[in-house]
Amino acid sequence: MKAAVLTEQPGDLVIEDLTIDKPGRGEVLIQTVGAGLCHSDLHFMEGLFRSQLPIVMGHESAGIVQAVGEDVDYVKPGDHVVACLSIFCGQCKQCLGGHPNRCANPQATSRAKGAAPRLSRADGTAVEQMARLGGFAEEMLVHQNGLVKVIEEMPLDKACLIGCGITTGFGAVVRTAGVTVGSTVCVIGAGGIGLAAVQGARIAGANKVIVVDVSSAKLETAGQLGGTHFVNASQTDDVVGEVKELTGGGVDYSFEAIGRSQTVRQAFDMLAVGGTATVIGMVPSKDEVTLRGIDFLQEKKLQGSMMGSNQFRTDIPSMIDMYLDGRLLIDEMVSATxxxxxxxxxxxxxxNGEVARTVITFD
Ligand SMILES: NC(=O)c1ccc[n+]([C@@H]2O[C@H](COP(=O)([O-])OP(=O)(O)OC[C@H]3O[C@@H](n4cnc5c(N)ncnc54)[C@H](O)[C@@H]3O)[C@@H](O)[C@H]2O)c1
Ligand SMILES: [Zn+2]
Ligand SMILES: [Zn+2]
Incomplete structure (x- = not known):
């Protein structure tokens, strides 16, 4: 089967013909229908985060179950599924504490060390899977705990975006930060993740939803999805001052959806007294974030968010209902197929900042 493989860092992806193993215990073979392009893969392609190579990239995919391995009781061939990298064991302290997105026991949902690889080249070289999914491929071999069944009315070339981007942005707002009705919100970065955060803020009932981006096209899209005020960061050198002016002193909740220490600092500095900044973006592993210590006396908070603190087996079907009844807008986020x-x-x-989300379709 064909797959897009990262063979060096930094590097472009190479389309290769790989062998995919039969599903082992707990594993599911999926025919991929749609795969979204998330910026996290780009960070790896640019070499900002290290990875084992070669590796099939992609972690935002949906498809149809082809075959299941021993002990798979959650899905059967023909089921439509969305894959999510928050693969949970269901038994560790994090999973049992209600945080399956932080599962601390990935070994329980992976093949044992030394076992045959899930993916390999013709010469036998093992090929890794991005986030244990490897979604830029005609087929995926995934543990059943990384899948959620979805109803067939849901188009899979849209559902795939919920697997990472929408779950992450929407979840950061409604789960990690718990934005309350009437509060003020600012989202910095209006790519796939930021646009999903904007929608989370609208659906959660935020009063003002300020969106910051360097692209006026992105800000326009954000306006269709729930943004109420816009700051073009390429046209001002005082993003924080502008957000403070729009809110009479700062926002209750800010979200960084880019992955730069400079914009993390902006997210913290634009808070009102008692506000919370949530960092969604992946800041390069060597970069540090500096803050002004005195701000903590105003009870300002800074926190991270991993995959929107999701419980995806229940969150994703609920987001699909919101899409099907017109409250969660996904079509508007797809710029190219x-x-x-x-x-x-x-x-x-x-x-180049030309697109919100791009989707790969397979036929
Ligand atoms: N925490 C998680 O679990 C998680 C999950 C998925 C993605 N991510 C991360 O979220 C981030 C965003 O991902 P994405 O797919 O939406 O990326 P994207 O490239 O689609 O969007 C980034 C946006 O930021 C804008 N931007 C760039 N520099 C800016 C600046 N200085 N000021 C304002 N706007 C600026 C760009 O124009 C673009 O619209 C990435 O770092 C990604 O790795 C994190
Ligand atoms: Zn992602
Ligand atoms: Zn666990």
Whole structure:
């Protein structure tokens, strides 16, 4: 089966023909229908985060179950599924404490060390899977605890975006931060993640939803999805001052959805007294974030968010209902649909800030 493989860092993806193993215990073989391009893969392609190589990239995919391995009781062939990288064991302290997105026992849902690889090249070389999913591929072999069944009315080329981007942005607002009705929100970065956060803020009943981006096209899209006020960061050198002015002193909740220490600092500095800044973006592993210590006396808080603190087996079906009844807008987030061969061009468009989300479809 064809897959987009990262073979060096930094590097573009190479389309290779790989062998996929039969599903082992707890594993499910999926025919991929749609795969979204998330910026996290780009960070790895740019070498900002290290990874084992070679690796099939992609972690925002949906498809149809082809076959199941021993002990798989959650899905059967023909079921429609969305994959999510928050693969839970269901038994560790984090899972049992209500935080399956932080599962501390990935070994329980992976093949044992030394076992045959899930993916390999013709010469036998093992090939890794991004986030244990490897979604930029015609087929995926995934543990059943990384899947949620979805209803067939839900188009899979839209459902895939819920697997990472929408779960992450929406969840950061409604789960990690718990934005309350009437509060003020600012989302910095209006890519796939930020636009989902904007929608989370609208659905949670925020009063003002300020959106910051360097692209006026992105800000326009944000306006269709629930943004109420906009700051173009390429046209001002005082983003924080502008947000403070719009809110009479700062926002109750801010979200950083880019992954830069400079914008994390902005997210913290634009808070009202008692406000909470949530960092969603992946800040390069060598970068540090500095804050002014005195601000803590105003009870300002800074926190991270991993995959929107999701409980995806219940969150994703609920988001699908909101999509099908017109409250969660996904079609508006898709700027381009491409085939697998177009994946590097898709990432070039993301780098240039030309697109909200690009989706790979397989036929
Ligand atoms: N925490 C998690 O669990 C998680 C999950 C998925 C993605 N992420 C991370 O979230 C971040 C966003 O991902 P995405 O797919 O939405 O990326 P994206 O590239 O689609 O969006 C980033 C946006 O930021 C804007 N931007 C860039 N520099 C800016 C600046 N200085 N000021 C204002 N706006 C600026 C761009 O124009 C773009 O619209 C990435 O770092 C990604 O790795 C984190
Ligand atoms: Zn992602
Ligand atoms: Zn666990």
């Amino acid at each position: 491409i085939d697998l061969e177009g994946v590097n061009e898709g990432y070039r468009m993301m780098k």
